[in-house]
Amino acid sequence: MRIWYEETPDGLVIGRLYGDSPEVVVPEEIDGKPVTSLGAYAFSEKEVLTDGMSHDVQQHSSTDMSTGVECSVYTQDEETVCALAGDFITRVSLPDSLKRIGELCFYQCRNLREISFGAGAIEIGSDAFMNCRNLSTLRIRTRADKPTALRSILNQRTQATDVWFSDAVVHFPEYQEKYDLIGPAHIFELNIEGEGFRARKCFDGDRFSLAMYDEVFRHAMEKEDERTLCRMAAFRLSRPDAGAAGGQQAQLKEEDRERYQSYLLEHIDVFCDDLIRRRDLSVWEDLWHQGLLTSEHKAICLKKMTEARWIEGTRQVLGMA
16 A cells, blocks of 8 residues: 655644555554544545655556446556545544544545544544445444544434444434524524434543433434334344443443333344345344344244345354354
């Protein structure tokens, strides 16, 4: 991988990366110096580089890479690399050393599905994730009770988002904001639809509160659709002991566990349909090994998989002892 960066007193600022894989791992350091920032537009289709940034590649042409997505191609010492930006990238892993993500950093990364990062606060520039329409998964390399950049990232996103901590999994539903005209002098009223907004307020500073999230689910049962509620319940139940290692009082209470479990099992058809639609059985596997799902639930799932002709999923479920 080739990197275009600028050195500052606080660390290195990444301006652009070049390589041949759509799954990008941003290095922790370069030549012994920590990477602390992603510059403005660093991963966007638009390339914005300053005179102070060092680089060793030159643009050669444009072509279609193996993914079928067009990107700029560069050469250095007869090696061909692609600008890791825009529609080309699908996953990005950010280093623990990162302290800032510049404005419009991931602008128009329309195929980006997942971002991972570590603990600690990260300053998020304005519109950093604008038009990342397929970004649906955040993976955080720490426990749910630790300070992270999650709140800052969610503040810029209204879309449904799955968040994987090291000890918990949480689904944040989508919500909508609408401005309704209520007066002739261009006076508007903001209306918010969806419990996703309330779920994004479950923070104490930069620390996510599982206890507050469990309370949100109780309210969401009256308002959200069944598929969303099943996802919230299944994710929360998949790691029920979250918080135990750090002495967090937000470990799943029995009454909340019963509420989640009751809802999920009453809507097992909806849950199975969602798993098949997403082609992802990771949460099902967690619930199965906990003994929450029975052979009857397994039979329902297998029947639906057969109807959907998902052979790989059928084999995976059959192989679960």
